[in-house]
Amino acid sequence: MLQEVNLAWLISILAMTCLGAGAALAYVVGGVAVMGFISAGKIGYLAILPQRIFSHVDVFVLMAMVLFIMTGEVMNRTGVTRYLIDFSMSIVGRFKGGLGHVNILSSIFFAGISGSAVADAAALSNILIPAMVEKGYTRRYAGAVTAASSIIGPIIPPSIIMIFYGSWMQVSIGGLFAAGILPGLFLGVALLLTNGVYAHIHNHPGGKDDTIPAFWPSLRRSALALTLPVIIMGGIVFGVVTPTEAAGLAVAVSLVAGYLYGGVNLSILYKCMERTAILSGSIFMIMTAAACSAYISSLEQWPEAIARAAIALNLNGVSFLLLINVIFFIAGMFMDVPMALALLVPLFGPAAVAQGIDPIHLGIVLCLNLTMGLITPPLGNCLIVVSAISGENYWDLVAETLPFVLVEVVVLLVIILVPEMSLLIPRMMGIY
Numbered sequence: 371m372l373q374e375v376n377l378a379w380l381i382s383i384l385a386m387t388c389l390g391a392g393a394a395l396a397y398v399v400g401g402v403a404v405m406g407f408i409s410a411g412k413i414g415y416l417a418i419l420p421q422r423i424f425s426h427v428d429v430f431v432l433m434a435m436v437l438f439i440m441t442g443e444v445m446n447r448t449g450v451t452r453y454l455i456d457f458s459m460s461i462v463g464r465f466k467g468g469l470g471h472v473n474i475l476s477s478i479f480f481a482g483i484s485g486s487a488v489a490d491a492a493a494l495s496n497i498l499i500p501a502m503v504e505k506g507y508t509r510r511y512a513g514a515v516t517a518a519s520s521i522i523g524p525i526i527p528p529s530i531i532m533i534f535y536g537s538w539m540q541v542s543i544g545g546l547f548a549a550g551i552l553p554g555l556f557l558g559v560a561l562l563l564t565n566g567v568y569a570h571i572h573n574h575p576g577g578k579d580d581t582i583p584a585f586w587p588s589l590r591r592s593a594l595a596l597t598l599p600v601i602i603m604g605g606i607v608f609g610v611v612t613p614t615e616a617a618g619l620a621v622a623v624s625l626v627a628g629y630l631y632g633g634v635n636l637s638i639l640y641k642c643m644e645r646t647a648i649l650s651g652s653i654f655m656i657m658t659a660a661a662c663s664a665y666i667s668s669l670e671q672w673p674e675a676i677a678r679a680a681i682a683l684n685l686n687g688v689s690f691l692l693l694i695n696v697i698f699f700i701a702g703m704f705m706d707v708p709m710a711l712a713l714l715v716p717l718f719g720p721a722a723v724a725q726g727i728d729p730i731h732l733g734i735v736l737c738l739n740l741t742m743g744l745i746t747p748p749l750g751n752c753l754i755v756v757s758a759i760s761g762e763n764y765w766d767l768v769a770e771t772l773p774f775v776l777v778e779v780v781v782l783l784v785i786i787l788v789p790e791m792s793l794l795i796p797r798m799m800g801i802y
Contacts, residue, residue, distance in 0.1 A: 396652075396659040399713065403662035412669055419662060426661040427654055430614060431543055435533040436650045437617030443642040444624040445483050445595065446493045448633030453592040454479045455497060460585040462562075467569025468576030469502045470515050471562055477519035478558045479592075481526035482599030483624075487744050491520035491752040495759040506575040510770045511568070513760045517752045517767065518774035519561055521741045524707075525734070526554030528602050528617065531707055531741070534653070535733045538715050542730070543613040544606040548796040549730050551603075553738065553785050557778065564777050594627040606801070653708050660712030667717055676721045690725045691732070691786055694718050695739050702743020706751070710740050734792040738782055745771055 385402045407416050445451070455476050462471035473494060480490045494516050502512035524531045527547035536543045568574065589596075601619055605611035611619065628634040685693060697718070701710045715736070722732050744752040747768050757764040785791055 400659035434614040434617040441620040448628030457588040457592040460588040467574040470565040474519040487523040490523040514770035549792040664716040702740040
């Protein structure tokens with residue numbers, strides 16, 4: 371027994387050393403999981419490990435994740451961004467703090483296309499931050515709005531991380547997509563109100579005197595891009611297509627849109643496919659490592675132990691969900707979203723469901739929670755992207771983004787306490 375404890379400490383120290391030396395997290399997690407089999411005296415189970423790994427990644431619905439990544443890449447690289455921003459400007463550009471509102475509304479539109487917060491942050495940083503600075507906003511505030519609003523992307527469907535969660539928890543992807551609509555819009559409205567308050571306090575530019583694109587022409591130019599969410603959700607809801615088929619249609623529509631907007635050529639297609647392959651490969655590497663970790667956790671019955679501990683602490687329902695959210699929020703500050711989902715969902719997901727928490731509601735809450743880690747230090751990938759593109763100091767950007775983070779925490783609490791916000795649309799559509 372003492373030898374096993376010493377070996378566990380040795381593995382932990384070795385893992386921290388590897389991470390400190392810059393080793394990829396996926397490799398470290400996979401290696402630690404394999405050594406965990408050794409320390410637990412379950413070396414014989416390593417023979418079954420390859421089969422367990424392939425059973426986790428050989429899931430047809432994960433093809434939708436790859437296709438949605440491709441859709442976002444095509445849309446971002448073919449100039450569709452500009453038409454969506456013009457349409458956003460025609461709607462909210464006439465209000466005080468107009469370009470801040472445009473930034474947030476554009477993120478809502480982008481959310482229905484790419485499903486990736488980092489991709490949205492990169493696309494909007496290149497266009498809107500210079501435009502906001504030119505209008506008189508501080509570069510720091512422009513970057514903060516861009517980073518804060520980018521996390522809407524993975525909540526409003528399609529969502530890459532919802533597909534990831536659904537594959538782990540065996541939950542309906544269509545149900546998750548439908549469940550993300552109201553929380554995503556609620557988050558967007560909260561950010562719009564926050565930007566409006568800032569605009570009046572700091573006298574931000576914008577108003578009736580600004581040059582506003584005409585509504586109908588901008589709607590006509592962006593119409594094809596705006597049909598993507600309708601195709602994705604409509605096809606799934608009415609049973610015409612599966613989530614994977616909807617993702618394939620989204621790629622086809624994005625290519626047609628890119629062609630009509632004059633942005634598709636062989637060079638762009640190659641870059642889109644290359645970037646899709648890189649991102650997909652990295653996600654599958656994470657899933658492979660997490661499958662190793664999930665296997666040893668199931669053998670050691672860690673989820674059951676967590677459930678028993680929750681019962682012993684008299685935690686159930688909402689109180690247990692709040693505890694999970696604290697753990698996930700801390701994890702999101704230090705880990706990539708896919709890795710945090712892959713490591714923590716197998717541990718806490720089954721225990722939460724056993725406590726009576728709806729798995730679809732749980733998925734929306736955890737996806738929003740972990741996505742907030744993209745705008746919180748010490749990592750914060752969206753903050754890193756915005757800082758690199760805007761040239762703004764990372765920690766100054768963190769300080770400016772903090773009020774938006776606090777607003778998003780309040781939104782998360784409301785969604786936790788009001789499950790119907792997540793479950794209303796799936797039930798109305800009859801897909802859950």
